[in-house]
Amino acid sequence: MNLKRCVAACIATLSIISLAACGGGSGTSSGVTDTKTDKGLKVLGQNVTYDPNHLVNDGKPISVDYWTWGDKSTDPVFSLIKDYEKIYPNVKINVVTVTWDDYWTKLPLALKGKNGPALFNVHNSQDALLRPYLANYDIPIKDLEADYTNVNTHEVDGKVAYIDSVINTGNIYYNKTMWKEAGLSDSDIPKTWDQLVAVAKKLTKFNGSKMVQAGFNINGDSTYDALWQGLNYQKGELMFNKAGTKGNYDNAVTKENLQFLKDLYDKDKVGATNFGDDATQSFGNAQTAMVYRWGWMEGTMKEKYPDVDYGVFPTPTFTEETPFAYDRYNGESTAGINKNQSEEQQKVAQDFIKYMLANDDYQRYAVKALNSFPAKKSMQDDATILSNPVMAAIKPRIDRLIWPGPAPSTMETSPKQAFQNVFQNGTSISKAVSDAQAQIEKDMKSGSFTSLESKYAFYDEAAAKQ
Amino acid sequence: MRNIAVTALIVYFSIFMVYPIYKAFAGSLHEWNPLVGTYNWVGLDNFKSVLSDGLFWKSLWNTAYFSVFSIVFRIILGLGLALLLSSRLVKAKDSLRGLFYMPTITPLVAVSFVWMWMFDPQFGMINKVTGLDINWLNDSHWALPAIIIMTIWKDFGYATVLYLAGLMNLPRDVYEAAQIDGANSWQTFWRITLPLLKPTTLFIVITSLITYVQAYVQILVMTEGGPGTQTYTISYLIFDQAFQKYDFGTASAMSVILFAITGVLTILMFRASGDMEQS
Numbered sequence: 167m168n169l170k171r172c173v174a175a176c177i178a179t180l181s182i183i184s185l186a187a188c189g190g191g192s193g194t195s196s197g198v199t200d201t202k203t204d205k206g207l208k209v210l211g212q213n214v215t216y217d218p219n220h221l222v223n224d225g226k227p228i229s230v231d232y233w234t235w236g237d238k239s240t241d242p243v244f245s246l247i248k249d250y251e252k253i254y255p256n257v258k259i260n261v262v263t264v265t266w267d268d269y270w271t272k273l274p275l276a277l278k279g280k281n282g283p284a285l286f287n288v289h290n291s292q293d294a295l296l297r298p299y300l301a302n303y304d305i306p307i308k309d310l311e312a313d314y315t316n317v318n319t320h321e322v323d324g325k326v327a328y329i330d331s332v333i334n335t336g337n338i339y340y341n342k343t344m345w346k347e348a349g350l351s352d353s354d355i356p357k358t359w360d361q362l363v364a365v366a367k368k369l370t371k372f373n374g375s376k377m378v379q380a381g382f383n384i385n386g387d388s389t390y391d392a393l394w395q396g397l398n399y400q401k402g403e404l405m406f407n408k409a410g411t412k413g414n415y416d417n418a419v420t421k422e423n424l425q426f427l428k429d430l431y432d433k434d435k436v437g438a439t440n441f442g443d444d445a446t447q448s449f450g451n452a453q454t455a456m457v458y459r460w461g462w463m464e465g466t467m468k469e470k471y472p473d474v475d476y477g478v479f480p481t482p483t484f485t486e487e488t489p490f491a492y493d494r495y496n497g498e499s500t501a502g503i504n505k506n507q508s509e510e511q512q513k514v515a516q517d518f519i520k521y522m523l524a525n526d527d528y529q530r531y532a533v534k535a536l537n538s539f540p541a542k543k544s545m546q547d548d549a550t551i552l553s554n555p556v557m558a559a560i561k562p563r564i565d566r567l568i569w570p571g572p573a574p575s576t577m578e579t580s581p582k583q584a585f586q587n588v589f590q591n592g593t594s595i596s597k598a599v600s601d602a603q604a605q606i607e608k609d610m611k612s613g614s615f616t617s618l619e620s621k622y623a624f625y626d627e628a629a630a631k632q
Numbered sequence: 633m634r635n636i637a638v639t640a641l642i643v644y645f646s647i648f649m650v651y652p653i654y655k656a657f658a659g660s661l662h663e664w665n666p667l668v669g670t671y672n673w674v675g676l677d678n679f680k681s682v683l684s685d686g687l688f689w690k691s692l693w694n695t696a697y698f699s700v701f702s703i704v705f706r707i708i709l710g711l712g713l714a715l716l717l718s719s720r721l722v723k724a725k726d727s728l729r730g731l732f733y734m735p736t737i738t739p740l741v742a743v744s745f746v747w748m749w750m751f752d753p754q755f756g757m758i759n760k761v762t763g764l765d766i767n768w769l770n771d772s773h774w775a776l777p778a779i780i781i782m783t784i785w786k787d788f789g790y791a792t793v794l795y796l797a798g799l800m801n802l803p804r805d806v807y808e809a810a811q812i813d814g815a816n817s818w819q820t821f822w823r824i825t826l827p828l829l830k831p832t833t834l835f836i837v838i839t840s841l842i843t844y845v846q847a848y849v850q851i852l853v854m855t856e857g858g859p860g861t862q863t864y865t866i867s868y869l870i871f872d873q874a875f876q877k878y879d880f881g882t883a884s885a886m887s888v889i890l891f892a893i894t895g896v897l898t899i900l901m902f903r904a905s906g907d908m909e910q911s
Contacts, residue, residue, distance in 0.1 A: 278669070295878065441754070442754045443769060443770045575876065586858050598860075
């Protein structure tokens with residue numbers, strides 16, 4: 167190869183390498199310098215406290231990245247960043263939004279390197295994926311436990327890398343107009359599943375043999391994959407075995423509950439498999455009177471179906487006695503800190519997290535954005551928060567909601583397939599449940615998940631049965 | 633300049649083609665999750681696990697079913713329309729050709745969403761127009777055919793354009809000779825047009841096959857493999873294994889098997905075509 171060729175090859179290679187090397191990165195910003203230590207602001211918080219009267223990064227300009235899949239209306243951190251930047255003008259937090267589907271591949275790859283975001287949104291279902299890159303919070307755990315519920319479920323070796331900001335669970339959403347048309351009143355709000363079936367029958371309408379209004383609709387995603395866990399917990403059946411490492415789906419309670427749901431359609435005729443394929447859409451289009459949904463439904467209704475007059479009541483139980491647990495809950499997580507980032511960046515991130523956890527405004531933003539119940543104890547009796555019907559429905563049950571830990575996705579996807587196999591493919595309940603169990607065991611074989619059900623305050627009630 | 637271009641191409645192919653293919657082959661022999669850095673040698677375990685998995689074989693069957701029906705109807709519709717457009721019966725040929733080709737250049741995700749609404753059992757156009765009462769995408773018998781219908785609609789325009797080009801290049805003297813010999817329209821089509829269009833047909837079959845064995849976008853958007861696992865295709869299974877379950881090792885083993893199947897089918901088709909040429 168002559169010299170000309172060598173030079174040409176080098177130029178081409180360098181061009182490609184330089185193109186690949188192009189990319190944003192956080193670091194020292196060319197912004198303003200902050201010299202004002204005394205901000206004239208009060209100390210925030212009860213046990214986790216935050217005194218804003220200090221300099222961040224010694225007042226020198228700094229820019230950190232925050233990655234999220236959310237937007238202003240769904241991620242409360244957006245509002246908090248604005249507040250924080252006002253106090254510390256030398257700090258610039260760049261928000262990078264990545265769609266949910268891409269987030270879980272792009273984020274871990276970014277966190278592997280040294281230029282990943284210092285702060286990032288966490289979803290506890292992806293704990294295994296993020297855990298290797300998470301730095302622990304620099305806050306004493308006893309202070310966190312004094313201020314927030316369920317901190318212990320996130321504890322690893324006496325430290326936490328994120329906790330629940332707000333918590334959520336399922337409720338029944340009902341169409342108030344249909345309710346009145348059927349001659350029902352507030353006193354008819356069902357407390358047991360039998361009562362719900364009776365009410366659903368009154369709310370179901372037919373035109374000849376064709377259903378035109380469903381009393382209770384479980385079609386599509388987001389019902390069975392979430393509801394089966396709640397139904398099983400109500401009867402004291404745990405999601406995992408005693409060791410917490412194996413999914414417990416194939417059992418008599420699961421089959422009994424799946425049969426109960428099948429009977430809703432086949433015997434009680436309060437819904438039908440071919441009555442649309444999405445219960446949310448059907449409820450929004452005023453074709454369905456009741457659906458089981460989590461807090462996100464509020465946002466969907468506001469955004470897509472603002473004209474529907476609806477109410478919310480707590481999910482019924484099988485008897486009026488206090489169950490082992492009313493339902494599963496899930497926490498929305500506080501932001502994570504990248505342990506591979508520079509010390510300087512991590513220090514700013516730790517400061518921001520402390521500001522977040524001490525600040526009641528963060529809880530208000532989170533409750534509003536995520537339609538979820540505050541995890542901060544001091545906010546759980548807040549009258550404004552409890553005026554929201556979802557919060558009012560969750561409040562009395564808060565102690566009897568269980569979190570199994572960041573369960574592998576197969577605990578939702580495999581039961582969802584079992585549901586579809588029973589309802590749409592004509593598979594017998596036994597076979598569908600057993601196939602799903604096999605899939606769960608296969609998917610969990612190589613993982614290292616251990617359930618946190620044993621951390622639930624009333625765990626012994628169910629463990630005794632197993 | 634030529635050297636720069638060639639080197640750039642070599643570097644490009646090495647980074648974006650050769651290395652990923654090598655990585656997939658190597659990954660198929662490992663327990664591999666690049667997102668958390670797991671990479672442990674397991675030998676042929678991933679292949680054993682894949683080959684003993686009922687869902688893998690079901691997905692393979694669904695892929696074959698999907699590919700065969702999509703390719704056959706793509707060819708029949710494409711050829712039929714090309715013949716119609718090249719005949720004297722149809723006017724405004726250019727506009728129609730453009731119209732039929734439009735779905736091909738429309739993004740598959742957008743098309744899938746539109747067809748999802750069209751298949752909606754309560755509001756969808758398909759049931760309204762046909763008077764049927766089918767829950768298309770949630771019915772175990774209809775979900776895969778529904779996706780095939782959408783795919784054929786999206787893709788037949790590609791075959792039409794290729795066949796039109798093929799028809800325009802057919803030698804006129806053969807047709808004149810056939811006319812002199814008294815061949816009727818059907819005989820002319822069956823004995824002359826179709827055999828002469830064989831290279832075009834083969835090209836469409838091979839490119840379609842390569843496309844359809846990799847089909848997963850429409851599955852992801854329209855059914856997510858459901859109801860149950862009724863619409864799992866092999867590529868959707870690979871996507872599910874890699875990007876939902878983060879089991880890149882098993883997904884790579886599936887990809888290697890798919891690569892081998894596609895390779896063998898392509899070679900067989902070329903051989904069959906060569907044999908037919910000779911005979």
